[in-house]
Amino acid sequence: MTTHTTKMLILGSGPAGLSAAIYGARAGMAPIVVQGIQPGGQLTTTTDVENYPGFADVIQGPWLMEQMQAQAEHVGTRLMWDTIVEVDLTRRPFRLIGDGGDVYEGDVLVIATGAQAKWLGLDSEDLLKGKGVSACATCDGFFYRGKRVAVIGGGNTAVEEALYLTNHSPDVTLIHRRDSFRAEKILQDRLFAHKGIKVLWNKEVDGFVDGGGTAGLVGIDLRDTVTGEISRVDVEGGFVAIGHHPATELFRGHLALDSDGYIAVETGTTRTSVPGVFACGDVMDKVYRQAVTAAGTGCMAALDAERFLATAEFEVAEAAE
Structure with missing residues (x-):
């Protein structure tokens, strides 16, 4: 068992966590991710x-993350391979324990554990992810310009994604397993007023069809939840919009x-309910969920953390005098 100590401890290595690391390292906090x-x-x-600023041509997601990681390491970040299983936020330095027994201590903690899209759990869904099946219309809708698309879901996310897709597709179908939406009324009103969206009620996905x-x-392929009848809707893009799981169980x-399990932060900041603990990226953002907004809140978390430490150190020095 080894104890790793740092001024800034970051949990999570997506765009939010690595952006926080880059800013933290440049501020001299020698972060551990x-x-x-x-x-x-x-x-x-x-x-x-295709929508991350700074790149005129299409780039690959894994490549972008490799570049972020290389930049973070270049400015002085240490990256550790571990899975945290226990946390102690009752006192500073904050203490995290990995599944192998290693201990990580940080004067400040930045949580960037993200969120995962909920999927339907179908084999055909796994087979066609990235080949027509997506969980983010904002990310991938552009690739379906002029094509027929469908959205699966009945909450705010599903209705918003269906409306968004009308910017690219003249033929949008919203598939819902019930006979009414859970989305806010104002969103439903906009949906029903839009002539480019067709709603299929009482239908659940039986399978995604591979063209080979x-x-x-x-x-x-759809199964009617009332009659059991099987039908098919021809589409080239299918967007699963049934929610996300924020990684906050720890x-x-x-x-x-908050009520959906996301970490609550003070409005306009990344400050959580525990002083010295900050949250950024999808673990606290259930509205935008984009790489660029995650990176932006990662920057905010590092700046908030730097100011917290500077204030704490000043107060200690002042008390000593």
């Missing part, structure tokens, strides 16, 4: 990225969470 079970975050499972070869998704009972 504990990478967790998915180093690089969700972008490592993404292929074409390089065709990718060509249709979605902090339940230690930090304030």
